[in-house]
Amino acid sequence: MSRPTLLALQILVAVVCIVLWQVLSTVPVFGKILLPPFFFSNPFDVFSQIVKWFSSGVIWKHLGITLTESILAFVIGSAGGVLVGFWFARQPLVAAVFDPYVKMVNALPRVVLAPIFALWLGLGIWSKVALGVTLVFFIVFFNVYQGVKEVSRTVLDNGRMLGMSERQLMRHVYWPSALSWMFSSLHTSVGFAVVGAVVGEYLGSAAGLGYLIQQAEGVFDVAGVFAGMFVLSAFVILIDYGVTLVERRLLVWRPTASDGRG
Amino acid sequence: MTTPTAVALEDAKVAFRLGDGRVYTAVEKAHLAVAQGEFVAIVGPTGCGKSTLLNVAAGLLKPAAGSVKIFDRPLAGLNRDAGYLFQADALFPWKTALDNVAIGLEIKGTPRAEALPRAQKWLTSVGLGAFAGRYPHMLSGGQRKRVALAQVLIRDPKILLMDEPFGPLDAQTRQVMGNLLLELWNADRKAVLFVTHDLEEAIALADRVVIMSAGPSSRIIGDWRVSLPRPRDIFEVRLDKEFHALHREIWSVLKDEVMKGYAQSTHAAEAV
Numbered sequence: 001m002s003r004p005t006l007l008a009l010q011i012l013v014a015v016v017c018i019v020l021w022q023v024l025s026t027v028p029v030f031g032k033i034l035l036p037p038f039f040f041s042n043p044f045d046v047f048s049q050i051v052k053w054f055s056s057g058v059i060w061k062h063l064g065i066t067l068t069e070s071i072l073a074f075v076i077g078s079a080g081g082v083l084v085g086f087w088f089a090r091q092p093l094v095a096a097v098f099d100p101y102v103k104m105v106n107a108l109p110r111v112v113l114a115p116i117f118a119l120w121l122g123l124g125i126w127s128k129v130a131l132g133v134t135l136v137f138f139i140v141f142f143n144v145y146q147g148v149k150e151v152s153r154t155v156l157d158n159g160r161m162l163g164m165s166e167r168q169l170m171r172h173v174y175w176p177s178a179l180s181w182m183f184s185s186l187h188t189s190v191g192f193a194v195v196g197a198v199v200g201e202y203l204g205s206a207a208g209l210g211y212l213i214q215q216a217e218g219v220f221d222v223a224g225v226f227a228g229m230f231v232l233s234a235f236v237i238l239i240d241y242g243v244t245l246v247e248r249r250l251l252v253w254r255p256t257a258s259d260g261r262g
Numbered sequence: 263m264t265t266p267t268a269v270a271l272e273d274a275k276v277a278f279r280l281g282d283g284r285v286y287t288a289v290e291k292a293h294l295a296v297a298q299g300e301f302v303a304i305v306g307p308t309g310c311g312k313s314t315l316l317n318v319a320a321g322l323l324k325p326a327a328g329s330v331k332i333f334d335r336p337l338a339g340l341n342r343d344a345g346y347l348f349q350a351d352a353l354f355p356w357k358t359a360l361d362n363v364a365i366g367l368e369i370k371g372t373p374r375a376e377a378l379p380r381a382q383k384w385l386t387s388v389g390l391g392a393f394a395g396r397y398p399h400m401l402s403g404g405q406r407k408r409v410a411l412a413q414v415l416i417r418d419p420k421i422l423l424m425d426e427p428f429g430p431l432d433a434q435t436r437q438v439m440g441n442l443l444l445e446l447w448n449a450d451r452k453a454v455l456f457v458t459h460d461l462e463e464a465i466a467l468a469d470r471v472v473i474m475s476a477g478p479s480s481r482i483i484g485d486w487r488v489s490l491p492r493p494r495d496i497f498e499v500r501l502d503k504e505f506h507a508l509h510r511e512i513w514s515v516l517k518d519e520v521m522k523g524y525a526q527s528t529h530a531a532e533a534v
Contacts, residue, residue, distance in 0.1 A: 158352035
């Protein structure tokens with residue numbers, strides 16, 4: 001299928017959905033409105049809410065806060081995950097000792113930690129960052145751990161036979177291998193950083209997209225909730241696109257499924 | 263012979279501890295000497311421990327008994343005089359062809375600015391001058407072997423260890439690679455220990471062909487000198503009468519071992 005046709009069809013889906021939503025929430029069918037505005041609002045109100053946020057400029061502050069929290073969570077979580085992942089992979093004893101605890105902490109639904117972080121770190125950005133870090137850390141940690149452990153035996157032997165010292169092996173073999181695993185999970189970990197930030201804001205904060213949605217919900221402003229959701233999705237899609245660009249730049253050496261050559 | 267011995271295995275025995283605690287003896291009483299400048303091929307049936315023997319010479323494996331001497335000095339740790347060409351892909355997938363070759367020098371502390379032009383020269387001499395910027399996955403199997411060859415040779419090792427390096431390649435590419443190897447080898451005649459399961463390849467390339475018996479506990483059971491004149495062309499040397507005579511002679515010994523090895527491997531498969 002050609003690109004323009006595909007794009008046209010994709011837009012068609014959105015148009016149909018929005019029109020249905022608008023019609024069903026304003027025009028009575030057999031004397032009954034199927035989507036009561038109180039619960040479902042309507043596309044026009046949602047859209048005007050979004051326009052109002054952007055034209056008055058309120059939204060930028062919230063977007064900025066959520067973005068800052070996400071970036072901090074991602075950077076701190078990734079750094080921790082890389083360090084601990086490397087450490088565990090190179091010291092099997094340490095990994096064996098901590099294994100049950102890592103599994104235990106990872107099994108815990110992170111949402112329950114939010115109140116504790118709020119208590120410890122206050123209602124500012126750091127409690128949200130902490131929540132994001134607990135999510136990002138484990139994804140990066142597991143990937144780096146795997147990446148270091150699953151370095152190809154032959155490539156490693158080749159490095160040794162070429163005369164690499166332990167430090168050079170680290171730099172030229174283990175490190176790139178671990179990074180490639182980490183980058184392959186980049187979409188997931190960046191996504192989780194945003195989830196951590198927004199959930200944290202939702203559960204208690206004074207700014208951010210999560211806060212905006214929670215505020216609207218508190219006053220039964222359904223249009224505000226939907227507007228917040230749309231802005232949030234657009235925000236995540238933009239970040240995801242950025243990640244794709246970074247990935248393409250950093251993983252040029254990796255074969256894609258389509259160009260498998262013998 | 264007065265030339266020094268590059269690699270000497272004396273009474274080498276290699277054993278592995280299996281998962282269930284039993285000890286598997288791969289190679290026993292291996293006596294093998296490779297003189298400086300000599301090209302020796304080891305041929306044997308699948309699973310006879312040819313690669314094991316090579317890994318012992320490389321220092322990647324320690325023999326359970328016997329000794330390994332490199333230029334008359336006992337080998338401790340990895341063999342620093344040797345370059346090793348692996349059967350499987352061993353290039354660093356995250357480095358371009360050029361960087362893969364240059365790394366051999368950079369490890370030794372050669373500045374990058376100096377290493378890169380020399381790597382480019384080596385890529386050109388293996389026929390890949392125009393592929394410097396490609397990553398390994400963008401190259402064909404034969405091209406990857408060429409890069410690997412350049413990666414090993416740029417360090418100018420005194421000994422070249424090769425573990426069925428052309429095994430994964432198709433028949434034509436193997437012959438082309440064989441000729442390339444001979445051409446490069448002819449320039450400075452390093453000591454070569456070349457493992458293969460292909461007798462024709464062994465005779466066409468080597469000065470000496472060593473035959474191993476089927477495993478376990480395989481031994482070296484034959485040692486033939488190949489006196490075909492050099493420089494050789496692999497395509498043409500195969501048509502030589504002497505080549506055929508030698509091939510027939512060695513094959514008569516090797517055939518029994520191949521059948522034994524085959525019987526053992528099918529037997530082992532049935533037992534599982």
